[in-house]
Amino acid sequence: MSVDVTTKFTGITFPNPFLLSSAPPTESETNILRAFEAGWGGVVTKTIGLHPVVNVYGAKAKFMRTSPDTAVVSMKKRPDAALHSSWNWELISDKTLDWWEPRIRRITDAFPDRVLIASIMAGSGNDKELGHWQTLAKACQNAGADGLELNFSCPHMDRKDMGSNIGKDQGLCSVVTEAVKEVAKVPVWCKLTPATADIVIEAAACFRGGADAIVSSNTFPSLPLIDPETLDFEINVDGFVSSGGLGGPAILPMALAKMAQLTKAFPEKSFSGIGGISDMSQALSYFLLGCGTVQVCTAAMLDHAIGPNIIKRLDQQYRDFLEKHEAEGWSSLEDFRGARRDRVVLQSEIRRPDASEYHAGYDAVEGYATPV
Secondary structure, three states: OOOOOOEEEOOEEEOOOEEEOOOHHHOOHHHHHHHHHHOOOEEEOOOEEOOOOOOOOOOOEEEEEEOOOOOOEEOOOOOOOEEEEEEEOOOOOOOOHHHHHHHHHHHHHHOOOOEEEEEEEOOOOOHHHHHHHHHHHHHHHHOOOOEEEEEEOOOOOOOOOOOHHHHOOHHHHHHHHHHHHHHOOOOEEEEEOOOOOOHHHHHHHHHHOOOOEEEEOOOEEEOOOEOOOOOOEOOOEOOEOOOEEEEOHHHHHHHHHHHHHHHHHOOOOOEEEEOOOOOHHHHHHHHHHOOOEEEEOHHHHOOOOOOHHHHHHHHHHHHHHHHHOHHHOOOOHHHOOOOOHHHOOOHHHOOOOOHHHOOOOOOOOOOOOOOO
């Protein structure tokens, strides 16, 4: 039996299940071409919109590191410090749709065997904004995009009808998805925010609107730390800061928890996992929970901007994993995808030393008969 590293996800065949996520690594034609040359199975473009975008002055993204001897977390570069997380307050692409269209066409022509997903974003709440979503969708698919990822998750859009503000509203999730599906000829993925009380509710709304897949998690809303010496936030403009997105290794357990909620609620649906992935050990957790693809950002940004060493490592480790488990019949992702999803249960289902004394966390009510 020979291993098969290709995978089919939402009807699209990927040469491998590893994608670069919508972020700085996919903000330009040059970067995307370099990513495909390096071996990534797919890329999701930096989010394309119709509204003009101007980013903050100065740094838009930084990395936080921690030292094993002090446990200090800081954006300051220090010897022997390990990556803790990334932090950014970068907005969507500042390039116009007219700029993106010919570049999508050139990229897909140059790499017809790779997958390009166009990330798009508009507003919501009225027919004009729904029309903007449809304009973006039609333009990107006509230029050659293999799929569309709807950005319902950007954590720092000021407009109340954009980004994560859509992803927190099940009604908007459903209506926007349905509007895009009306014109889409390619698969539609919805990228949700983790900053919601129950991500399953928003995912259900997206599926009602016709979504082919859910992508989770985008970065978590957060603030940078305050420097104890200067008493300023470590990243700021004129001393001021606003909420940004936390990504990288620090969010891995939280992102997995969100993904487990989703895949258990919708075991027959498709999911793409994001958060803290730099090698197969992390990607495997997403696959075993039920993801059909995974997306990488922070690790790639630290590796020549597009992660040539990251994808080389992922590809080799993936092949090694399949070969190791070949005797179990695991020759492709579909043979083991979701194999540990059923291990995630309610806390009350975890075995106690004496189950007869456990009452789902509550004291037994005096005067009532013991349940049969």
